[in-house]
Amino acid sequence: MPIFEVHLPLLDEIKTKGLKLALQGMADNAVERLTSGLGISEVRAVMRDDPPPRPNPRLKPHAEGFWLHMRPTYYNNLLDGIYPSFLLGWLSTFFFTFEIITGIFLMVYYTPSPLVAYDNMLNILSNVPFGRLMRDMHKLGAELMVAIVALHMLRTFLTGSYKKPRQFTWATGLILLLVTALLSFSGYLLPWDQLSLWAVTIGASMAEAAPPEIVGKTLNLIVRGAPEFGAGGLLRFYLLHVIFLPLVGLLAFGVHYYKVILHGHSLPPEAEEVGVDTARKVPIKVRTYFMPRILTRELFWVAILLAIMVLWSAYLFHAPLEPHAESLITPLHIISPWYFLWLQGMLKLGDKVIWGVILPTILIGGLLFLPYIEVGPSRRYGHRRIGLSAAMLFVAGIIILSFMGTPFYGVDTSPEQEAVAVLVPETEPGPLRLSDWDELETGVYESAAWNIAPNRTLRDLLHTFNEEIEIAEYGGRTGWEGVMVIEDWQPGLKKITLRVLWIDQATGDPGEFNNSTYLHQNSDYGQGE
Amino acid sequence: MKLTVVLGTLSFFVLVIAIVFIAANEQDRMESFTQSYQSRQIETGAALFENNCIICHGPQGRGIDSVGPAINAADLFNGERLGSFGFSGTVENYLRGVISAGRPVPSEGTDFPERMPTWGMDNGGPMRDDQINALVEFIMNWEEVALARGEDKPDGGTPGEGVGTDITIALPAGDPEVGEELIAGTLACAACHVLGPAGPAWAAEAGIPGIATRAESRTSQDDYTGEASDAVQYLIESILLSDAYVVDGYLSGIMPANYSQRLNVQELADIIAYLQSLP
Ligand code: HEM
Numbered sequence: 001m002p003i004f005e006v007h008l009p010l011l012d013e014i015k016t017k018g019l020k021l022a023l024q025g026m027a028d029n030a031v032e033r034l035t036s037g038l039g040i041s042e043v044r045a046v047m048r049d050d051p052p053p054r055p056n057p058r059l060k061p062h063a064e065g066f067w068l069h070m071r072p073t074y075y076n077n078l079l080d081g082i083y084p085s086f087l088l089g090w091l092s093t094f095f096f097t098f099e100i101i102t103g104i105f106l107m108v109y110y111t112p113s114p115l116v117a118y119d120n121m122l123n124i125l126s127n128v129p130f131g132r133l134m135r136d137m138h139k140l141g142a143e144l145m146v147a148i149v150a151l152h153m154l155r156t157f158l159t160g161s162y163k164k165p166r167q168f169t170w171a172t173g174l175i176l177l178l179v180t181a182l183l184s185f186s187g188y189l190l191p192w193d194q195l196s197l198w199a200v201t202i203g204a205s206m207a208e209a210a211p212p213e214i215v216g217k218t219l220n221l222i223v224r225g226a227p228e229f230g231a232g233g234l235l236r237f238y239l240l241h242v243i244f245l246p247l248v249g250l251l252a253f254g255v256h257y258y259k260v261i262l263h264g265h266s267l268p269p270e271a272e273e274v275g276v277d278t279a280r281k282v283p284i285k286v287r288t289y290f291m292p293r294i295l296t297r298e299l300f301w302v303a304i305l306l307a308i309m310v311l312w313s314a315y316l317f318h319a320p321l322e323p324h325a326e327s328l329i330t331p332l333h334i335i336s337p338w339y340f341l342w343l344q345g346m347l348k349l350g351d352k353v354i355w356g357v358i359l360p361t362i363l364i365g366g367l368l369f370l371p372y373i374e375v376g377p378s379r380r381y382g383h384r385r386i387g388l389s390a391a392m393l394f395v396a397g398i399i400i401l402s403f404m405g406t407p408f409y410g411v412d413t414s415p416e417q418e419a420v421a422v423l424v425p426e427t428e429p430g431p432l433r434l435s436d437w438d439e440l441e442t443g444v445y446e447s448a449a450w451n452i453a454p455n456r457t458l459r460d461l462l463h464t465f466n467e468e469i470e471i472a473e474y475g476g477r478t479g480w481e482g483v484m485v486i487e488d489w490q491p492g493l494k495k496i497t498l499r500v501l502w503i504d505q506a507t508g509d510p511g512e513f514n515n516s517t518y519l520h521q522n523s524d525y526g527q528g529e
Numbered sequence: 530m531k532l533t534v535v536l537g538t539l540s541f542f543v544l545v546i547a548i549v550f551i552a553a554n555e556q557d558r559m560e561s562f563t564q565s566y567q568s569r570q571i572e573t574g575a576a577l578f579e580n581n582c583i584i585c586h587g588p589q590g591r592g593i594d595s596v597g598p599a600i601n602a603a604d605l606f607n608g609e610r611l612g613s614f615g616f617s618g619t620v621e622n623y624l625r626g627v628i629s630a631g632r633p634v635p636s637e638g639t640d641f642p643e644r645m646p647t648w649g650m651d652n653g654g655p656m657r658d659d660q661i662n663a664l665v666e667f668i669m670n671w672e673e674v675a676l677a678r679g680e681d682k683p684d685g686g687t688p689g690e691g692v693g694t695d696i697t698i699a700l701p702a703g704d705p706e707v708g709e710e711l712i713a714g715t716l717a718c719a720a721c722h723v724l725g726p727a728g729p730a731w732a733a734e735a736g737i738p739g740i741a742t743r744a745e746s747r748t749s750q751d752d753y754t755g756e757a758s759d760a761v762q763y764l765i766e767s768i769l770l771s772d773a774y775v776v777d778g779y780l781s782g783i784m785p786a787n788y789s790q791r792l793n794v795q796e797l798a799d800i801i802a803y804l805q806s807l808p
Contacts (some may be wrong), residue, residue: 049530119659126563129555296530300537302669306546314551324659490670493571518575520568524561 016256036065046292058291064453072261074287075294076279084159084268088152089260090298092135092176094305095145096253099183100246102138105130108208110190112238114231117192118324125321136313142184146339157391160379161266165277167371171257172252174368179249181339188243188337189234195427197229197325197336200237202344204229206360209352269379322427331426332417334408341405342398348410415472416500416513421470422497423461424517429525432463432496437521440486440494458484469500477511479503492521554610565668572657574667578658584725585643587717589619596717597641603679620672623676624665629654638660642782656700693799696757696766699799708803711796718800721784728784729776739807740764752777764801768792 015021018423035043037060052058061068079085110120124131147464153173156162162170189200204259207221227231264279272278288294315496336344346355374387381388403409423432447469450462462484469482481501489495500513576686578590585597592599604610616623629649648654649661656664678783687706692698721728733739744760744767747753755765755773766773769792771784792800 001709115658122566126559126566129559130551132558132562133551134567245628293530295536297533300540301535303537303541303544307540307547310544310547310551324657489575490571490667491673492568492574495575516579518572520571522564523568523572524565 002007036061036068037063049292052289056289057121058289059372062290066494068290070257071290071294072264074289075265076267076282077286077288078267078271080293080471081267084155084161084419085265086151086155087301088148088155088493091148092145092152092303093253093257094302095141095148096249098141098305098309099145102134102141103242105134107137107242112190112235114192114234116379117234119191121193123189131312132318136317136319137309139319140313140317141309142187143339146180146184149177150339152178154391154395158381159266160269160384160387162371163377163379164371164375165263165265167255167258169263171368172256172259173504176256178364179245180253183241183245183249184339186245186337188236189229189237190241191321192234192325192331192428193320193322194325194331195320195322197327198331198427199336201229202336202347203340205379206343206347206352208357210357211353219354229325230327243293268289269280269381272379274380274383275377299406316487320428332382332413332421333425333427335407335427338402338407341403342401342510343405345401345404345409348404354440414513415468415480416502419465419468419472419500420498420513420515423465424515431461432517433519433523433525435461437494437519440496440519442486442494445484445486447484465498472500472502474502476505477502477506489518494519553598570663570666571670573660574663574665574670577656577664578667578802579724581648582664583720584727585645587720588713588724590668591717593717593720594787594791595783596643596783597645598639600668601675606672606675621665621669624668625661628664629656629661642780645739691791692769692792692794695768696762697795698765698794700761700765700801701795703795703798703800703802705799705806708799708801711800714805716788716791717785729779731804733808741805741808744804747774758759758806761801764804765797768797768800 008220010022010026013025017025028041031043038046038057042057046058054234059073062071062073106124109119109124109131121135124135141153141434156170156173173388185200185203189196190424203225204220208216210216210219217463221227223233223236224230225236263277266277266279275328334339343356343360346359375465376384378384422430424430435457437517441454441458443454445453445458445462445464450459450466453459453462462482465482465484469480472480479502483497483499483501485497485499487495487497496513496517496519498517503509504511579783582590585593586600587593587597590599590601592602592773598604608620611618611620611623618626627645629647631647631654632645632654633647635644646654648656650657712723722731729740730737731740733742737743744763747763748755748757748759753774755763755766755770757766757773763774769789771786771788772781775781
């Protein structure tokens, strides 16, 4: 008896069938294993969109393969188009995956410590091939994902897909919404620049407001790792961002999608009789098979979306990078990312506890239990006038609150700081830094005389400055004037002083506010960061 | 279906071409970002220097006699200064080291009244590494002008013409506007008295009247230790013999003691005319 036996069936086959046929057989075998069931000729047939033979071998990968066993073998023809899903759930999944991939790339170059985090960002931008592209795509993908997930939620509400039997799908979806929001929020801190530190600081202050005080204080300590953001807070946010939230997200997504398949994708409301759910029963005549149609279209979308994301991030969208985080310097206007503006708006309405803690909690709780409370049987639009109107009001409310979240609403700052901040805002480059350096001729310019400034750039800047000076208002002050002084400071470096002057009516004393900005010829703020 | 396949394949090719194109430009892009970041560091450094350093090193880093050495000076960049004590690293290394660690012990042959403070966080100061680097970039950006200016020492007076230390000297008529220019120039008075807090502010602020008014009453103060008998004499004394009377809340020895050699009579008169215009 041999101790060790090797048997290469290929050799036997070559003997019996000849080399060519044997190799073909082997290739066919390999493909069949990879696709869990489709041989070469069948893969070709799928690509040609030939009608399937009977029994349909294209069902085998769904039965035997890991990836496709999660996908339905066929869809109802009614779901084949854009309506009713608008592809939004699929897009949410696409961006979740996209974020994981671009995020892992960024992780390679990032250390969550206040000492080096910002340096790491600079390194990614200046020294890592494709570093900026990856960073921009990750940021862009994150913003799109928030929008898409919210729209997906809106659409499942509009088509009444949250109703029985899909209540639990909705509930897990809400967890996914929270995960998405928290992922954006935690990721926002990681670059450790002025923008990120302060936007996240406002957000985290909501935790601090949770009553009673001892709970708020403790919560704040847990979130930030110390009374203020520092090494501890950054590490915590990083771990939330790269481990905890993605894990929760993946688990919730698993349940979410399992439920989607279990109940079947809901049909357009008008296609069913009121109160019945026929999603699972798809008559043979109206089936669209996953292979090849759905699969092809998904690959099509992947190709389109990847091309869009790459081109958009390479040429249009650049993630900002402001100066290093500075816990002692609070920027004049702290603006949260657009998808949290509504929260910032609510915080302005009054008490932090009510508007920042209690109301959002009620909101989330209400949405979570919505399908168990709103149990009207009909999914038809005509039968849901109240629900649909409420949704529209809700969306309108969010939009109004978002506007209120911007500095245009209800922020009192001193007009002199405001006037300066129009030209040199603290959390974005702003018009002065973006202007043509060569045109900043040395001299002293009065904003009121903007129209006689020597060139276009100066006229524009002074005009903008002057518009703010003209509307400046502050109890007991008059005679507002704006002055811009441009000096040569060093080779290639200019110092631009913006000065706001006023007279105190009561005492007749003059007052002034100065702000100096240094601008280098090659600082090139135009490129985005 | 056909259209889907065609469009999908097409956008796949667009994707590949875009990536190849980006890859081809990546080197340039990284270089341009590096340059732009360095430029922004110079900007940051300029602001840090204005806020922290000019009180001792003077406006534009030209130095203040007997307070802080010039940094915007040829001998720092041409290697003379470093060579004189055998430092073998680059000027950047030197700057980074001195700024971060400060100079707790005075260098030999100097008699600066205050020490160069420690700035780097690593050494117990307030600044992060990137801020120290920004200051270094900013100082290095003087190299060109400092070398072009060559040996001429930025400060230092016009020996032989000094007014001396007689506070009863008769002054010619002074021009306050010339005085204002002088104090903002290399005499660097403005660094301590106008821009920074190292000396008492001249302008009226926070309820304290301006220097012209203060000078009127100083000589009749109980704690007055000087020799002056009127406001003008007091001003002359404060400038030429500043330690004769030390203003409450300030240290003696901070204000340079060499103005008696650096100023001529006319300049002194101009400066005093200017000071008297600040009620
Ligand atoms: C990361 C976030 C999410 C992902 C990746 C995701 C993914 C998906 C996918 C792939 C589907 C099936 C395709 C479709 O109907 O569009 C789906 C369906 C569904 N999702 Fe989500 N979803 C997310 C968030 C949400 C949220 C926030 C909600 C609502 C609170 C929600 C509620 C639903 C419901 C009710 C369905 C069933 C729709 C039907 O059967 O017509 N999902 N989700």
